[in-house]
Amino acid sequence: MRPAGKGALESLYFDYPQFAAPRVPELDGTATRHPVLIVGAGPIGMTAALVLARYGVRSVLIDRKDTFNDGSRAICIARPSMHILERIGAVAPFVEKALGWRYGRSYYRGEQIFRLEMPQPPGEKYLPMYNLQQQYIEKFLHDAVAANRLIDMRWQSELSVIERRDDGVTARISSPAGDYRLDADYVLAADGARSPVRTMLGLRLKGDNYEGRYVIADIRMDHDFPTERRAFFEPAGNPGGTVLIHKQPDNIWRVDYQLREDESETDALKEENLRARVGAILADIGHTKPWELEWWSVYSANTLCLDDYRHGRVIFIGDAAHIVPIFGVRGLNNGLADAENIGWKLALVLNGEADERLLDSYSPERRGATLDVFANATRSTRFMTPPSRGWRLMRDAALSLAVKHEFTREFANPRQMTPYTYADSPLTVRDPDDDGAAASRGPLAGAACPNARLADGRHLLDLAGPGFTLLVVCDRGPDAAASRCFERLRQVDPALVVCVIGSTALPDADRSIAGALGAEQGSVLLLRPDLHIAGRWRRLRADRLQAALRQALGHSA
């Protein structure tokens, strides 16, 4: 919602573009079959299109709207998402515009009880979190989409009918330029929380709804405080409820406040009531200067997802597949990981480099990640909006003890997003020779690969290829047997990139790279295109590595 007298897209700081419906070949009777149709040009659909394009795969990307999402929705981009944006060539404007951060504070009745400090290992390239309004996220992605000739972006184009077959999908698209039929090999449904594709397929999200309601308001003010997450429990400005404050670019601040059970949503959303409450919250944090209202909305937490993200040739990504609570900032970040996961798999299948069975791993991997998000988010949601008197008493006990005692402070930790480990994935190799579990220092098979700073200032993950990457720790450089092994692997993945850590090309004098990987002399790690570890071994064994690579490409053993 916007203040009285303002249009739906009349923002204090963002100019909404207006995109026309294109004249498409289908309307002139030229029907081509497209490899991929992506329904929904929100952040997740656009990212999926860019991931596919990275592998040379064309897509048609449709959206029924004529511009970006209204209002600022998601604002926190986590480190793994920055890596995804980097790999699709879109990260530069994000780095320039977004506000990076790693600290936070929680207060109880005005007293600080918890200091959030997100880890920043020395080898990492990006900060743990960046704040940026969703409009900018969509704009920057769209700039990359518009510049990419492999993506056929069609605004004001609504999917109205979908028909699935074993060998493809037929869709009916309605646009102001006319209605037409579109044939595709695969459909990625990125059509958001209310996904019409989901409804057309007769599917339903399953899970829980939480009672607690939050008002989300964006305001503009000149307010001097670093970019940190601030959480206020029982503040004077919002008695009986919690308040969250985040800083965004352009002097925009996000104020989230919890409504008490006895408050009516309709009253709370009235502009004068909202202004009074935000004013009281700002007075409480010492802001007495003027401020302007940009946009507001109401929100309650859900943990909902589909039983299966893939239905033949229709694959669900982003909010269409799952809805997660905002506490812990996973909605957007979880969806970006979906887009990358299905993107590289589908591209390799369409390019004939992987078996179609590779697609079977998408749902277990990404649904597993969502269930993990639910487990964490359920805990933080129970803390942020206690669902019953018992939970509320427990929370108040923990918070009031935390004022003087360390032992309950950890309950106030927001448990921000950590990347999920694909430990049980059909693509992950558990080898008896696996060194990860034994060493129990480095990342396990299935985990996201940590980064490390190189002697020349670049980072280890900058060297990874678009396909699979082999990291070998070897001071002496590869011998003849090792070179033969690399050749065998290239027969399976011609794009394989091999990095020999400790070689003259990639020196590791202080062993910081090997250390970050928890790897010893001779250790080998196989990275997937999304830079998760497909498997790790104590030494180079051509037969095992080749089997692992085939497994990670969906081939039978």
Next chain:
Amino acid sequence: MKLDDPRPQPSTLPFDELERAYEALALALDAAGPGRESLLLTRLALVLAHRGGDLAAFEQALAVALDGLVEGSVDGSA
């Protein structure tokens, strides 16, 4: 008596177990209901005092719990 004894406490719970205790107690409070939750908590404290076998430790824990006791927001006063 010092409330936050800086010496390492020999047998405190690791956080993940404390969290499980938190969850179990939340469920027990809801099961007891508002009319009986005080009795539940008092009984729990007595059981823990008995099983802990250390009167001084119990008295210290009691002092920690009493110190800074604020008006409970659950009862709608705040």
